[in-house]
Amino acid sequence: MSISYHLDQLPSNVLSLSGYDFFQFIRTTLGEPEAKLLNKISVKTTSSLLLIEDPLDIFNQDIDDEELDTLKEQLCFKMKNDKFLIKPGVTYGFVSLKQALKENLNQQLKHSTKRKQQKQNVNTSSISSLSTPIQEVTTSSLSLSEHKSHVLNLIKKWCNENKESLSLDSFQLEEGIDFTLNIDFEQNSVAQATIKCKCGKVISLCKNNQKIQVSNFYKHLQTIGCSRMQEIKKAQKQIILQQQLQSTISVSQFPASQSCVSPMQIRTDEAINTSAAPNINLVPTSQSKNNAKRRIVSEPERSFSTKRSRT
Structure with missing residues (x-):
């Protein structure tokens, strides 16, 4: 109709x-x-x-x-x-x-x-009472910089809210690196905006109450045809794999053992024992006493034997 x-x-x-x-x-x-x-x-x-x-x-x-x-x-x-x-x-x-x-x-x-x-x-004392008219002004007639700031804030918010669903630990799209934002005014002061994704796709952005909306860009990012998102996900996986590999190497270099003794401690103990003991040959006490007795008994016997041989 x-x-x-x-x-x-x-x-x-x-x-x-x-x-x-x-x-x-x-x-x-x-x-x-x-x-x-x-x-x-x-x-x-x-x-x-x-x-x-x-x-x-x-x-x-x-x-x-x-x-x-x-x-x-x-x-x-x-x-x-x-x-x-x-x-x-x-x-x-x-x-x-x-x-x-x-x-x-x-x-x-x-x-x-x-x-x-x-x-x-509007002065500071009447900001609260005039908040609604101010908001209408912002909505109906934004400057070029205000339009751009509005779009970038929307993209930042969307990244934070959707990083878990996209299986990304950290996810932020940056202007000039991941996309290029283009906003122009027509002769009747109506803003027209497009976003060129890093993959080469140009997306026209619609408006709602004179404010630029970014929903078309979000839809593009979630399609299979967006090679930029595929690169971001691949880079995220490589970072995770590197972190896991480094963690595995660190554990294998320092194995846990409850009964092992530090090599440094062993060398320290050996040094202490070596310096405390003199460098001599120790003879058991019993053997020393027996040798002393033999020397005492052998002297008279040697003298008596000499006398008998002269006689």
Whole structure:
């Protein structure tokens, strides 16, 4: 079921429409031929429509194109002299739509300027009471640096929350190493952002309430086609294997033993024993006494034997 829009009640995000959403808006506001005409002349965003003075001027050009001729028959009257006159309702429709879009743009710019002034006038004593308006200003009109900081904080938070599910002990994606963030402003101050992953894939980021969302990038990281995530997981496994190997080598070099004695202690004990004992041959006590007795008895016997031999 199509939804028709009144020009005095345009969608809040009408100035940031593009692609399918933009053409769907034109279909429900002006009609199917008007949507096909804008697609034919490559007007695919609201900002592009505002920059074109008159999209119907294409019919005044001498162009040989069957699709354009078909649209001319639908949006124009063929006159008797074989010329075409654009239907007044078609012209009025485009003029009225562009005027409504310009008024909507001016209102948003005034609203944004007013809120910025309110934010600058807020003092420290009234921060708590004005926290909601300040938050609305931040949401509706962020600067380029604020958009970038917002996206990087979202990526950091996602890494911390998903490192366990990805089986990674430490997981942080760094800009310039793992991805490249690109944020630009269109002429109607609408931010457009893309992320180029290290694997080479370029991902367009969507928006929610003028804030850039990173869900498309998260989905890409979890696909098999992201070679950068495969490299990160492989590097993590190699670190774990190296830690396990080092732990195994440390245990094997110092085996546990309850009965072993330190080699240093053995050498110390031997040195103590060697220095305490004199370098002499020890003779048992009993043997020394026997030798002494033999020497005492042998002297008289030797003397007596001499006397007998003289006699």
